Amino acid sequence: MDTLLGLRVFAAIAEHKSFSAVADRLGLSPAMTSKHVQHIEARVGARLFNRNSRNVSLTEAGAKYLQTVGPLLDGLAEAEAQLTTDTLSPRGTLKMSMPGWISNPAFAGILLAYHQLNPHVTFELDLSGRKINMVEEGFDLALRVAFNLDEGLIARKLADVTFQLVAAPSYLDRVGRPQSPDDLADAPLLAYSRVASDGRIRFGGSDGLDVRLRPVMVSGTEDILQCAAIAGMGYAMLPNWATRDDVSAGRLEVVLPRVTWPTLQIHAIYADRSYLPAKVRSFLDFLAGADGLAAAMQTRGHLNPDAEAGPQPPTR
Numbered sequence: 001m002d003t004l005l006g007l008r009v010f011a012a013i014a015e016h017k018s019f020s021a022v023a024d025r026l027g028l029s030p031a032m033t034s035k036h037v038q039h040i041e042a043r044v045g046a047r048l049f050n051r052n053s054r055n056v057s058l059t060e061a062g063a064k065y066l067q068t069v070g071p072l073l074d075g076l077a078e079a080e081a082q083l084t085t086d087t088l089s090p091r092g093t094l095k096m097s098m099p100g101w102i103s104n105p106a107f108a109g110i111l112l113a114y115h116q117l118n119p120h121v122t123f124e125l126d127l128s129g130r131k132i133n134m135v136e137e138g139f140d141l142a143l144r145v146a147f148n149l150d151e152g153l154i155a156r157k158l159a160d161v162t163f164q165l166v167a168a169p170s171y172l173d174r175v176g177r178p179q180s181p182d183d184l185a186d187a188p189l190l191a192y193s194r195v196a197s198d199g200r201i202r203f204g205g206s207d208g209l210d211v212r213l214r215p216v217m218v219s220g221t222e223d224i225l226q227c228a229a230i231a232g233m234g235y236a237m238l239p240n241w242a243t244r245d246d247v248s249a250g251r252l253e254v255v256l257p258r259v260t261w262p263t264l265q266i267h268a269i270y271a272d273r274s275y276l277p278a279k280v281r282s283f284l285d286f287l288a289g290a291d292g293l294a295a296a297m298q299t300r301g302h303l304n305p306d307a308e309a310g311p312q313p314p315t316r
Contacts, residue, residue: 001039003039006036006039006040007069008026008073009028009033009036009037010036010040010048010062011066011069013033013049013056014070017055017056018056019033019037046059046061046062047061048065067135067152071271089120089278090118090121090277090278090279090281090282091118091279092120092121092122092277093121093122093123093124093279094279094283095138095139095140096123096142096143097128097130097141097143098126098127098142099129099222100223101222101226101239101241102127104245107296109296110293110296113286113291114282117286118282118283121279121282129221129222134150135152140277140279141269141280141283141284142269143268144267145161145239145264145265145266145267146264147269152271153272154271156267157267158265158266158267158268158287158288158294159266159294160265160294161241161263161264161265162239162240162261163237163239163240163263163264164240164243164254164255164261165184165236165237165261166236166243166246166247166254167236167252167255168229168230169253170232171233172253175187180256181256182211184213184255185212185213186213186214187213187234188213188214188216188234188235190219190233190235191217191218191225192219192237193220194220198215199212199213200212200213201213213235222238230246230251237261240261266293268284268288
């Protein structure tokens with residue numbers, strides 16, 4: 001059998017998680033599609049897919065094999081494209097995972113600008129904030145502020161993200177506005193699970209002051225924390241990029257406004273490959289470029305440009 005076609009069938013099934021869909025896409029019969037996979041499994045001596053009547057997923061061996069052959073197939077496709085076109089343009093589906101707070105008009109503008117330059121790239125976005133397996137789930141990129149880097153992945157810094165403590169004006173009218181960090185002790189916190197799940201905020205660096213708030217809600221999805229803060233449930237530590245519009249509209253208020261709140265870094269996480277598909281490489285370069293993520297965050301601005309020294313990111 002044609003081993004190269006078999007590899008393409010394998011990679012397509014890994015992406016679409018369906019034998020029948022790939023058969024239709026490639027113009028093969030379902031039986032022939034299965035035979036191609038069996039041929040590759042016989043060559044490598046391992047089962048590549050878990051299958052039942054409803055689901056198809058990669059085995060551990062299949063995920064490792066895809067990590068190796070996927071870039072080779074992408075490279076072959078682009079090499080073939082170079083033979084038929086004068087310039088190589090990014091194309092295909094760019095599957096990305098990112099935090100929910102990045103869903104805003106500024107980031108949509110970045111996507112629009114990139115798409116206008118690269119109209120053959122389609123975006124598939126996951127904003128759930130959940131932990132993902134990039135290889136097994138077929139993600140090209142993940143944007144993360146807090147992360148543990150798995151083996152075979154690398155991180156590229158894109159921009160700084162300033163977090164700040166906010167609350168609803170109505171809530172602050174009821175309980176009073178803190179005048180110092182000590183006033184926050186045991187206050188109700190709507191805690192982002194990847195930054196301050198235990199409610200602790202550290203001021204003044206490694207030798208500074210710890211203030212422990214009382215988590216009343218913990219979530220890895222920032223949207224619900226922001227909504228709960230607007231409703232008056234307590235304090236929330238959120239990126240100023242996400243809260244700027246609500247602060248400007250009076251739905252939220254910055255707590256201790258002369259304090260410099262923690263600044264973390266947002267990274268692009270992607271597979272450590274000697275070759276990156278053009279769609280991934282070009283979007284990475286666009287995010288890191290002069291009109292990319294850092295510029296968009298700067299445009300939205302910092303709320304406290306004359307802030308005094310304050311807290312540091314919580315330590316793990």
